[in-house]
Amino acid sequence: MKLPIILWITLIILGLAVNGQDQESSIVIWPKPTEETALALSDFQPKSGNIDPSVNEYLQTINEILWEDLEYSTFFKMVSKSFYPANRITEPTDVVFPEWQQTDLRIDYLVIGNARLENNYLVVQCRVFDLKTKEQILGKQFRTIPRYARAIAHRISDKIVSLLSANASQGIASTQIVFEKKTKTGKEIHLMDYDGGNLQQLTSNGTINLTPVWLRDNARICFTSYQNQSPLLYYLTLETAEMQSFPIRGGLLTTPSVSPDGAELAFAARLSDSSDTDIYISTLDGRNLRNITQHPGIDVSPCWSPTGHQLCFVSDRGGTPQIYISDSFGAGLVRITLERGYASSPDWSPDGRYIVFSWRPSRMATFDLYLVEVATKELRQLTQSAGNNENPSWSPDGRHLVFQSDRTGTTEIFTIFADGSNVRQLTRLDGCSNPGWSNYGTAE
Amino acid sequence: MNRNVFRLGVFMVLVLAVLFGMFGCKKRTPTLPPPPPPTTELETPAPTIQLRANPEIVNYGESSTLSWASTDATEVVLKNIGKFTPEGSTVVTPTESTTYTAIAYGPGGMTRSQVRVTVVQKTETITPTTVPPVDEQALSDEEIFRTQIKDVFFDFDKYNLTPEADTTLRQNAEILRTKIPDVRIIIEGHCDERGTSEYNLALGDKRANSVRDFLVAQGIAASRIRTISYGEERPFDPGHNEEAWAKNRRGHFVLMK
Numbered sequence: 217m218k219l220p221i222i223l224w225i226t227l228i229i230l231g232l233a234v235n236g237q238d239q240e241s242s243i244v245i246w247p248k249p250t251e252e253t254a255l256a257l258s259d260f261q262p263k264s265g266n267i268d269p270s271v272n273e274y275l276q277t278i279n280e281i282l283w284e285d286l287e288y289s290t291f292f293k294m295v296s297k298s299f300y301p302a303n304r305i306t307e308p309t310d311v312v313f314p315e316w317q318q319t320d321l322r323i324d325y326l327v328i329g330n331a332r333l334e335n336n337y338l339v340v341q342c343r344v345f346d347l348k349t350k351e352q353i354l355g356k357q358f359r360t361i362p363r364y365a366r367a368i369a370h371r372i373s374d375k376i377v378s379l380l381s382a383n384a385s386q387g388i389a390s391t392q393i394v395f396e397k398k399t400k401t402g403k404e405i406h407l408m409d410y411d412g413g414n415l416q417q418l419t420s421n422g423t424i425n426l427t428p429v430w431l432r433d434n435a436r437i438c439f440t441s442y443q444n445q446s447p448l449l450y451y452l453t454l455e456t457a458e459m460q461s462f463p464i465r466g467g468l469l470t471t472p473s474v475s476p477d478g479a480e481l482a483f484a485a486r487l488s489d490s491s492d493t494d495i496y497i498s499t500l501d502g503r504n505l506r507n508i509t510q511h512p513g514i515d516v517s518p519c520w521s522p523t524g525h526q527l528c529f530v531s532d533r534g535g536t537p538q539i540y541i542s543d544s545f546g547a548g549l550v551r552i553t554l555e556r557g558y559a560s561s562p563d564w565s566p567d568g569r570y571i572v573f574s575w576r577p578s579r580m581a582t583f584d585l586y587l588v589e590v591a592t593k594e595l596r597q598l599t600q601s602a603g604n605n606e607n608p609s610w611s612p613d614g615r616h617l618v619f620q621s622d623r624t625g626t627t628e629i630f631t632i633f634a635d636g637s638n639v640r641q642l643t644r645l646d647g648c649s650n651p652g653w654s655n656y657g658t659a660e
Numbered sequence: 661m662n663r664n665v666f667r668l669g670v671f672m673v674l675v676l677a678v679l680f681g682m683f684g685c686k687k688r689t690p691t692l693p694p695p696p697p698p699t700t701e702l703e704t705p706a707p708t709i710q711l712r713a714n715p716e717i718v719n720y721g722e723s724s725t726l727s728w729a730s731t732d733a734t735e736v737v738l739k740n741i742g743k744f745t746p747e748g749s750t751v752v753t754p755t756e757s758t759t760y761t762a763i764a765y766g767p768g769g770m771t772r773s774q775v776r777v778t779v780v781q782k783t784e785t786i787t788p789t790t791v792p793p794v795d796e797q798a799l800s801d802e803e804i805f806r807t808q809i810k811d812v813f814f815d816f817d818k819y820n821l822t823p824e825a826d827t828t829l830r831q832n833a834e835i836l837r838t839k840i841p842d843v844r845i846i847i848e849g850h851c852d853e854r855g856t857s858e859y860n861l862a863l864g865d866k867r868a869n870s871v872r873d874f875l876v877a878q879g880i881a882a883s884r885i886r887t888i889s890y891g892e893e894r895p896f897d898p899g900h901n902e903e904a905w906a907k908n909r910r911g912h913f914v915l916m917k
Contacts, residue, residue, distance in 0.1 A: 402893065
């Protein structure tokens with residue numbers, strides 16, 4: 217198993233350290249920022265003195281991915297490269313400011329950089345200039361093994377987003393997605409970057425592996441596996457590929473959800489003394505088990521509210537699968553979907569305002585993604601006329617959703633903006649399902 | 661780190677155990693240790709059973725009386741015949757030579773006893789026949805299971821039993837009780853692809869347990885049944901139409917090996 221990117225990338229602050237990165241403003245810009253900052257990204261160049269020509273291949277990756285990341289963030293208006301001054305920029309001294317400051321270009325900030333290969337390490341330098349003041353407002357050097365070139369681009373994008381976005385939002389370019397992928401023998405858990413790149417297979421036990429979610433530190437995932445016959449919960453440490461059994465066992469344990477403080481696990485289970493599935497909560501190591509639901513039907517797919525005081529889950533207690541909310545001890549039960557059709561797989565938005573879920577209003581309809589505003593129960597449809605859309609999961613910034621859809625004929629993973637715009641297909645692998653978006657990367 | 665601490669702990673425990681053993685040996689006196697306590701009264705003994713046939717050889721068309729006596733049994737099942745009291749007899753009229761099996765069930769387990777009644781066909785001379793080997797016996801259980809135990813089907817998004825499923829399960833229970841009373845089974849719960857996969861895991865589980873609960877109510881020992889949900893992960897028919905979906909909403913019976 218590969219070491220996680222975070223461990224490999226060492227960051228050395230070169231120039232001006234950027235202050236004002238405090239995360240005080242956690243207001244989610246939803247659905248889309250209103251004012252756009254104009255950004256120019258001059259292609260990163262090989263640093264003078266670099267003698268290994270393969271650096272060009274990594275530079276191409278970085279230039280492509282960084283552009284895509286910044287554009288996809290929607291915080292910036294990316295000024296087309298065709299308008300840029302002709303000369304290549306490797307070092308700050310190469311920037312001819314009057315050319316970049318031409319008023320008809322209307323560029324606010326300029327991103328430049330270079331890369332070299334040094335003792336089998338890829339070293340990338342990146343700088344951002346405020347074109348009004350000609351000041352360098354970001355200067356960073358990244359050093360890693362070359363195959364993490366993509367990860368460097370994602371990290372640079374996140375730095376620029378947190379520096380220049382209107383509310384100093386945290387970028388999500390370094391986040392990752394786990395999901396189920398169909399194999400000949402069942403389903404195995406896979407991992408990819410938030411943009412679908414860097415695909416990796418995490419399990420290979422030849423059985424069925426389902427419902428993966430991230431632990432808060434992003435170092436482990438939790439999921440259901442049939443590897444010991446019964447469907448039970450397991451943890452997988454990404455760094456070591458080590459599997460660990462969740463100590464509570466029964467006839468079925470599935471749909472884990474990690475509490476916001478990272479200390480507790482909510483899950484659906486049929487324990488050995490029961491004949492139906494209920495919602496339970498315990499610590500990550502299975503202590504202090506408590507039962508949240510007692511009704512004699514199906515209760516499944518719990519998800520914590522961001523405060524950790526409430527849970528939403530699916531129950532058929534009213535006759536059809538619908539979404540309910542209760543407090544974290546099972547009290548104060550409220551149904552928040554209409555008692556109609558089939559509502560499933562809820563996920564609570566990071567700002568607490570919405571619950572996204574998959575709903576089929578009638579038997580003949582398809583599943584689509586809907587948001588329900590928790591306070592008002594107001595519904596908003598996000599997908600339509602595009603096959604079945606299921607198992608949504610929020611990005612940590614609450615601006616995006618990842619989900620599965622069979623709109624192309626095979627079941628694949630897609631992302632969509634939280635306002636229903638900008639659908640992006642991440643996989644073309646046939647049989648990808650149940651994506652789980654990671655938390656923010658580890659802060660420096 | 662933790663592993664090292666754990667290893668050290670295990671090592672310390674082993675060292676202590678060795679030291680304690682040596683210490684204990686030195687202290688031991690030459691007197692005989694007390695006899696072990698009579699454990700037979702504390703344990704539940706396995707039942708015993710003796711099945712007899714009188715006569716063991718009959719002419720075609722004649723009857724033989726099977727009689728049995730058992731100890732520590734609550735119930736005796738004569739395979740392919742029925743359920744009886746721990747001690748009793750019944751008359752059989754086999755049309756061909758037959759091996760009868762009696763199984764005594766009790767709190768301590770189960771025990772079999774067999775007897776063979778040889779039928780002399782009119783033109784046949786008596787030939788010594790052998791008791792069928794155990795393999796053949798097991799195969800026959802498998803054969804009965806394969807040909808007579810039927811799966812049950814569910815309505816969309818439902819886990820309650822349909823009238824058809826009810827009838828099928830009564831027949832299954834009868835076969836499990838009388839014909840193959842010593843097999844253990846797995847009931848798999850399956851769903852069609854139209855629900856969501858997470859909910860279907862729970863739904864499949866509920867279906868399997870509906871079947872299990874019904875069989876238990878019909879007198880099948882819960883210890884003979886294991887359930888597992890496959891949700892929509894293992895469809896019987898990969899199609900995407902009503903016909904396929906109907907096949908995939910099932911409680912599937914599997915013989916536990």
